[in-house]
Amino acid sequence: MGVKPLSAFDLSLAAGLVVALALCSWRLRLGLEKRMVISALRTTVQLLLIGQVLRVLFAHASFPFVFAISMVMLMVAGREVGARQHRRIKGFSGWLLGTGSMFVSSFAVAFFALAIVIANDPWYTPQYAIPLLGMLLGNTMNGIALSMDRLTESLWQQRRMVEQRLLLGQTSLEAIHELRQQAMRSGMIPIINSMAAAGLVSLPGMMTGQILGGSSPMDAVKYQILIMFLICAGTGFGVVTAITLTCRKLFDDRQRLRLEVLQKQ
Amino acid sequence: MSQLIIENLRFRDRGPYSFAIAGGECLGLQGASGAGKTLLLRAIVDLDPHQGSLRLDDLECDRMPAPQWRKKVSMLPAESCWWRDVVEDHFHDFNAIPQEHLARLGFGPEVAGWQVSRLSTGEKQRLAILRMLENRPQALLLDEPTASLDRANSNGVEQLLSEYGRTNNAPLLWVSHDPDQLDRVADRCLFMQVDGSLKPCGGI
Numbered sequence: 063m064g065v066k067p068l069s070a071f072d073l074s075l076a077a078g079l080v081v082a083l084a085l086c087s088w089r090l091r092l093g094l095e096k097r098m099v100i101s102a103l104r105t106t107v108q109l110l111l112i113g114q115v116l117r118v119l120f121a122h123a124s125f126p127f128v129f130a131i132s133m134v135m136l137m138v139a140g141r142e143v144g145a146r147q148h149r150r151i152k153g154f155s156g157w158l159l160g161t162g163s164m165f166v167s168s169f170a171v172a173f174f175a176l177a178i179v180i181a182n183d184p185w186y187t188p189q190y191a192i193p194l195l196g197m198l199l200g201n202t203m204n205g206i207a208l209s210m211d212r213l214t215e216s217l218w219q220q221r222r223m224v225e226q227r228l229l230l231g232q233t234s235l236e237a238i239h240e241l242r243q244q245a246m247r248s249g250m251i252p253i254i255n256s257m258a259a260a261g262l263v264s265l266p267g268m269m270t271g272q273i274l275g276g277s278s279p280m281d282a283v284k285y286q287i288l289i290m291f292l293i294c295a296g297t298g299f300g301v302v303t304a305i306t307l308t309c310r311k312l313f314d315d316r317q318r319l320r321l322e323v324l325q326k327q
Numbered sequence: 328m329s330q331l332i333i334e335n336l337r338f339r340d341r342g343p344y345s346f347a348i349a350g351g352e353c354l355g356l357q358g359a360s361g362a363g364k365t366l367l368l369r370a371i372v373d374l375d376p377h378q379g380s381l382r383l384d385d386l387e388c389d390r391m392p393a394p395q396w397r398k399k400v401s402m403l404p405a406e407s408c409w410w411r412d413v414v415e416d417h418f419h420d421f422n423a424i425p426q427e428h429l430a431r432l433g434f435g436p437e438v439a440g441w442q443v444s445r446l447s448t449g450e451k452q453r454l455a456i457l458r459m460l461e462n463r464p465q466a467l468l469l470d471e472p473t474a475s476l477d478r479a480n481s482n483g484v485e486q487l488l489s490e491y492g493r494t495n496n497a498p499l500l501w502v503s504h505d506p507d508q509l510d511r512v513a514d515r516c517l518f519m520q521v522d523g524s525l526k527p528c529g530g531i
Contacts, residue, residue, distance in 0.1 A: 220410075222406075222408050223408040223409075223410050225374060225404075225408075226404065226407065226408035226410075227408075227410065228374060228393075228394070228397065229372060229374065229397055229401070229402050229404065230397070230398075230401075230458065230459070230462065231394045231395070231397045231398035231401075231462055232394060233392075233394050240410075314376070316373055316376075316393040317392075317393040317394060318373070318374055318375065318376065318393070319374075
């Protein structure tokens with residue numbers, strides 16, 4: 063059992079493919095070669111580093127250590143949510159809104175899965191907790207960033223329509239009802255689609271990894287199903303929370319549209 | 328009855344504005360483009376942050392939810408917005424609109440089913456007036472209500488709005504670039520200078 067180890071030479075063969083593509087991009091003047099090489103280097107360095115961290119973490123499975131790592135993951139994801147938005151809410155509250163929604167949904171769902179569904183002893187066993195939280199955070203981050211971007215952008219473009227509805231005496235919730243729905247839908251549709259396509263079009267990465275690592279396909283499949291459900295719930299509740307809070311932030315106590323809370327980046 | 332009272336209204340770097348419009352009275356407002364006439368209307372309808380007191384008789388704006396205030400004191404923006412495909416979906420109940428109002432603005436009942444995307448600017452403007460009146464507002468803030476209309480339709484709108492003000496004893500604040508129009512509809516008239524301050528118009 064166990065996975066066949068890869069040598070540095072094996073990886074450099076695969077890296078050769080990326081270099082070939084970078085050359086191709088240079089010939090075609092796509093202007094992507096620099097970003098491609100930097101991203102490939104980042105993947106290598108970041109993953110090697112996290113490998114070292116996980117090795118230490120797995121050797122000393124203490125709760126504070128696991129918690130600290132998960133907080134770092136959350137902070138990075140929170141920064142990423144802000145960076146991916148064309149117009150984001152200014153200042154600390156904008157950051158808190160995205161990060162807070164991610165925290166509430168991802169951590170609650172992860173805790174539920176670890177403590178009740180998988181029920182290891184201790185429940186925070188890092189071999190389970192860290193990859194699970196990582197997958198949850200990554201997907202929730204995508205969903206929240208996508209939906210918040212959609213909401214603020216459509217509100218910016220349709221501000222006259224929203225104000226017209228306010229002028230006719232609609233409440234702020236009535237006036238942005240459709241925009242809010244569209245934003246929530248755009249955050250949730252990717253995970254719904256990937257649930258529908260799982261196994262037919264793509265073999266999910268985690269399952270592939272487990273099978274390569276020597277697990278039986280049926281064990282790997284069951285874990286993948288669990289993960290899919292968790293990601294769906296985590297993303298969905300995260301998106302609902304983030305959009306609800308964002309909507310509240312975009313109107314003041316007199317139900318006036320306050321687009322000046324947004325800043326363009 | 329139904330007096331609109333504006334007291335020490337300030338917003339941004341403008342004001343204070345203090346004036347009152349009696350029920351059934353129409354106050355004309357003129358002024359250069361960019362002087363801030365629309366901003367004043369937006370503040371009165373509580374769509375922009377402001378200080379000072381806004382009252383409809385003894386009903387204080389700050390004492391009621393903003394949507395309720397905006398139904399009582401309605402603003403007609405210079406350019407109307409529509410968000411559904413069909414005209415009647417923007418109304419609570421299109422059939423309840425008096426036929427006579429429709430006719431006055433040059434429409435028949437069949438307009439209910441028209442596609443919004445095929446309306447002209449002028450048609451949108453006239454329908455926006457009917458849409459606003461459906462809330463039975465107690466005061467009207469009109470931002471160049473006839474800017475996009477031809478002579479005949481302009482007359483219809485002037486008559487309908489003036490009559491609404493008189494029969495419902497509603498105060499009207501009527502912004503227009505056309506002094507002749509204000510001569511016809513307004514009981515008195517204010518002029519907004521470039522710095523935003525108000526002075527009485529000469530002539531009326």
